[in-house]
Amino acid sequence: MIKRSLILTIVLIGVLFWVVCPAKAADTVKVGVISVLSGPLAVIGNGEKWSAEMAINDFGTVLGKKIEFVARDHAYNPGIANEKAKELYEKEKVDVIIACPNSAAALAVAQQALIHKKPFISTSAGTTDLIGKRCNRYVIKWNYNDYMLATTVGLWGAEHLGKRWYTITSDYAWGHDLLKHFTAALKKKGGIHVGNDMVALKTADYSPYILKAIKAKPDVLVLLNVGKDTTNSTKAAVEFGLKKTCKIVHALLFGPNIKGAGPEVFADDYCAMSWYWKVDNPGAREYADKYLKLHGDRPHFMAAAVYSATWQYLEAVKRAGTTDPEAVIKALEGHTFRDMFANPGYIRPEDHMQVAKAFLLRAKQPEEIKEDYDYFEIVGTVPAEEAYGKPGQFGCKMKGF
């Protein structure tokens, strides 16, 4: 008898869930973030996760529905990213996935978005394949890309920093890509590329390369590398006194890089970025202050992009009046907006690239840093059309739904 009622209860609970769950899902909008939340790169991922949470809290409700949030760690691994994307779309039934650093990981998530016919807003992967050969209707590319980083410093630098340029490039697909875009931009402005070295990843001693660069007598040295390689190559350049005769430009230079190695290493170096917390966009400072209060740090541009992407997605849901993926994507395509991140920003319908003007930053001397985490000064801008190239130049053929 007990057994029978037990079975009955289980069946009843099951039926109840089956009835209640879809009803509940329809009453909320669910945003998912996949990023790197563990390991040395967690400084990127945590900022993205926090910013998505902040945007959701600030937004409140959309179409009278509660907004739910879920985050997953991909540990910078494309395989895990693929699994997590599947889980979020299928089990968690998210309406959108945002963020996802690491280009290979973002391409995997983009594929899952296409399979599940749900939107994915890629904010932190640099590859132009997302808006090129492997673009699809469900993927929106927010924030920077590799073309923009290299082109911006090439165009602006050739005008303001000097004519003779020497490059030191990390020898893998990313470095080669950046070098190609960079030299093209340099040529456009009449700069001279006096030499290049391809250097293996994680090279400990950059001094022989720096000696070669000194011999070429450049006005500007470009370091197309990231992380540990950035620090090691810059330290060697400082030691050999290269900075006395020439400027250093970085492909990618983060606040955390500078915090790690010390501002004196990177003082007076230049880099391109899509956003900096001191930019005078509406609401940028409020966001940066709130971020500092909640998390004890200033947001980096990856974090700001996630805030903006989350906010604009919710805005698009509001405009569309539904969370239906096709309607929301149509509401985003060709849309112009002004927020803390982009002023103005525009989502190109041809390849789904979100474009805005790009910034040139100069790393401050240690004595210029008056406030915590204030590592850069904005010294120039490049218009969106020049920084992001022409839609379609990366080979995207956007298909219908």
Added chain:
Amino acid sequence: MDFHFIFIQLFNGLILGSIYILLSLGLTVIFGTLGVVNFAHGAIYMLGAYAAYSIVTLLNINFFLAILICPIIVGIIGMLLERSLISKLYKFPHFYNLLLTFGMMFFIQDAIKIIYGPEGESFNIPQMLGGAVNLGFMIYPKYRLFVILITAFLALGVWLFIEKTKLGAIIRAGTDDSEMVDALGINISRTFTLVFGIGAALSGLAGVLSAPIQDVQPLMGMDILVETFVVVIVGGMGSIGGSVLAGLIIGELITLGVIFWPPIATSLMYILMVIILIARPRGFFGRAQFFE
């Protein structure tokens, strides 16, 4: 080709060679004496860099004192590890200790990540050694000259210690036949602890010296560990002279590669290793018992 430029580059190659020598000396002494392939060596190197950071930046102690203190701290940590863990496995086949040290590497890395955070710490050249000095044929950073000199002294010191002192004689004897040495009334297990401590201290010193010119972060030992093994294998496992020679050759080889054909620069050391392993598996001055 500009010979003056090549000469400058070759001189500069000494610095890379010096760091390799310091690291491989410790590794080779430990292997030669204890028969332990110490995979935690890179992590111990990283501990040296973090010790320097803690002492110089956090406690505001002079860098030159740190060069003395850090190796001692790291050496003591090494001895504790040997006593508590590694020594328990000597009676088992080699790969037991290989696995143990492999695990220790991850443990040490993660411990540092928890204590100091994963981003790395800022550590720059001390003011006194900053700037450059004119050597006549070139202007060279003072700090790099300093590292080359320290390495030369240390290599000589370690060699003299092993070859000319009584303790060195015991270590050499212990390597050949530790039971016999034990039977002669010498406490061989204490000697082993000391040797591991010395090896760890040398690695810690390499960490201190490379902290100002590299990125101080928890994984810094990971990449250099592989290169150090190449140096030790080429030089001959357990041979001090071999490590010095191989360190210098590989440092210069990479530098020459950068001048003439950069894409292959870092592969050259592995090509050399393959040639050595085929032609003379024991390495330059290694003993035949291990590989031939």
